[in-house]
Amino acid sequence: MFHFTAIVTCLALAFYFFTSFQVGKARATFGVKAPAITGNPDFERMFRVQMNTLEWLPIFLPSLWLFAIYISDPIAAAIGVVWIAGRVLYMTGYSQAAEKRGRGFGIQALAAGVLWVGALVAIVTRLIHG
């Protein structure tokens, strides 16, 4: 079983849900009524935090699980925690200014990249060596 990866998946979803919730709050705070998604730069940055997290979830989650299945559950989970930490940093930076989103973005991209490369190498290796 993959208990650690399963827990990290739940945590990643909780963080993502939190970014959605922040967008809802930002709608009220900055007076951007649904269905509008533009009109106030502070709102737009929060909206982009959620969207960018959404954009990375389909890279992160399948890579996380393929890494867990083909390599190791606890190692996948540990890298997954790094991904979430990078995402939190990205959110706190971007919510202040667009220029402050770089470091967190880099960390989460690196974590997702390690999961993706690790999984791919492991799958190809397994395929070749039967």
Next chain:
Amino acid sequence: MFHFTAIVTCLALAFYFFTSFQVGKARATFGVKAPAITGNPDFERMFRVQMNTLEWLPIFLPSLWLFAIYISDPIAAAIGVVWIAGRVLYMTGYSQAAEKRGRGFGIQALAAGVLWVGALVAIVTRLIHG
């Protein structure tokens, strides 16, 4: 095997595809040419229905499957059906007016929340009790 959860997954994808299809139709009806995503409030509401469904899929699908694996296939599927019903209500409400999106949204959020909490509790319990 997880036949019921697998079927509900297919149905959820079909519903989501339907919301995408409605956006395509709304482009034609309200004269919003691609790649624009703004310009007409009726189009924008249909677009937001699709986007919001997309935004919830990465919360719903992993929670649904973790619930199915750690707790029960038919119970997960039954809650999944409630999620789809809430989503349908959200779509029919939001397509009429932004103010009418609340009830369906609440139902689907509750269903997804039950799946998420149930899965997390079950995973942690399994981890502790070996």
Next chain:
Amino acid sequence: MFHFTAIVTCLALAFYFFTSFQVGKARATFGVKAPAITGNPDFERMFRVQMNTLEWLPIFLPSLWLFAIYISDPIAAAIGVVWIAGRVLYMTGYSQAAEKRGRGFGIQALAAGVLWVGALVAIVTRLIHG
């Protein structure tokens, strides 16, 4: 095990990542500063390529895996390659003009549809025949 489907999943994620990367490049080329997502039609088309790929991933990936599990790993993977090819065509077409996005879109929609229908029929059949 599902080695072929796992590899195609990695390739699909790599392609999707590439579309995100192109949006970043287009931001610089066409001078659309984050968090803005509008303002230049060339940028908007690249942005829509990424978004549309993101929009189809939750239809494609679960259908791909259900097809692989319920029917066949290599056949699922082969159809998955067709999906990626359709996506590449969609990207190269749409990046030139909105009118040129149709053929690639149709190919990838057909591939995803075959995966979805095949999976659903196989699941229901398995459920009925025990």
